[in-house]
Amino acid sequence: MSWRAEAVAVWAFAIRNLLMATRNVFFFFELLFWPIVGVVSIGLMTRFLELRQDATAFVLLGTIALSVVQVCQLEVAYAVLFDVWSKSIKHQFLAPIGLRHLTLGSWIVGMGRGVVIFLILAVLGWWAFGVNVLAPGAGALLAFLAGCFLTAWIIGVAVCALITLFGNRAEAFAWASANFVLLLAGIYYPVSVLPPPVAAVASAIPLTHFLDAYRAHYGFASAFAHPIAIGFALAAAYALLAHLALAAALRHARSSGLLLKMSE
């Protein structure tokens, strides 16, 4: 496949997701309502608890990361969910596309939505609670957002694999999985407060390291050596595993007939 054909196939999924999003009334809720409700309610709670400004920044950063990862992973999961809901999944796998086109195209849209949400929540956090989430600078911010988006891609592709393997029954994973991972990654607390076995699991999640690195810019001691490097290394390993899991799930769906069943 030429690089142009590769780009066109990725673009096809990006346009499709974008068109579907613009015609979905829940798009507004996903993009604005829930993230804003999250930041406002958590921000007000920090006021009530009379937290110091650095502790407020700690918690709000976690809240913003949660929204960015959730929205982006959901968009990646839509790569398969849209077709399962519309029972058209066989048509896309009848075409000469690879899984990379499907997931990358959706991921591009997810990142776009993630950036928009991040900017809105950053402005809200600064205006309402005096927290400047852009303070660590462009380099640190890029690494942090890259970590959020890579985590979202991994969760989204894993959800796609589960849906391809189990059909509609696995749909709940699409909505719940990001929350579960983010609970472990320490969105509202340092992972040091977790029980040791859970903290060990948390340290295996890439986002834990990216949050740790970004929070270090607000004066919190880093719990890890080289968190950015470890975060990217973990993300690369999980991304590969998630991709292989989706490929295996698709092979199984072609063999078991689930691919056809999901199109009936």
Place this chain on the structure above:
Amino acid sequence: MERMLPFSSMLAIEARDVEKTFRAGWIRRRHTEALRGVSLAVPRGAIVGVLGPNGAGKTTLLSIFATLLTPDRGSVTILGHDVVRDAPALRRRLNMASGRPSFLWSLRVGEIVAFYGRLYGLYGATLRRRVDELIETFELTSHRRAQYNELSTGLKQRLALAKALVNEPELLFLDEPTLGLDPDVSVRVRAHIASLRRERGMTIVLTTHYMREAEELCDEIAFIKGGRILAHGTADDLKRQIGLGDVIALRVEPRATWLRTAPGVLRCAESDGWVECTVDDAEKRLPDLLRQLLAEGRTVKSVQVREPELEEVFVELAR
């Protein structure tokens, strides 16, 4: 069983001993044998119909050919490619439309065709041209901006056909392409399917429940039941294979009761003054019957000879 047509020396599809079993259930495993050793050869440029009762394995067979399902055993070569090993390369050259189409509910007609066009590597002016052409061909111009969930059944089916031609496939699979369509739309769809072979040399494999459609369109018909191909050939071949015979309908006065015991007569039925005799070979038996009737001084007012309908073959095979 396999029979070549004089379209091309090469086969578009060559399936040998294909088997497929579906397994379901975690605790109590259930097994459904969908295909039990199907062998089929489809010449390039031919239209071949796969007929059979519900649950016979038609859609399973088509799905294996279209790379959507992998066979458990046997080999399938499509356009010179192994259907499992070379599936990615093969997908560029084939496409499929179903009689029960489903696409993304809020995409518009033009957007759906364009989306699938991009998946086949089309972009820019080429993509726009192809989308325009298909929308015009399938008379979807006035619905171009309509969302999929606003379309009628007929429009959805026409859209499915447009999508199936977006990559100009060499091999097209049509799963009940006229299911649920109004008769006039069915006629137009059938005419278009015939023109695809005539004008583009496309090989088409279709499943249908409409015998008239199969007889009108297909060069060859494979009759499948219980996961096995029971008969394969032209419609005439099938009629001969089944041994249904020809029908000689006569209006004779006065009645000749000996007709039902005459040589070569398989059975006789009377209605509205007509005697319908099913004979082994009308060409051979008709002169003898007429000679004897005239010799007895009877008046033969009308004679009609017809072959059995494909539907009768279907009923006989499905029994």
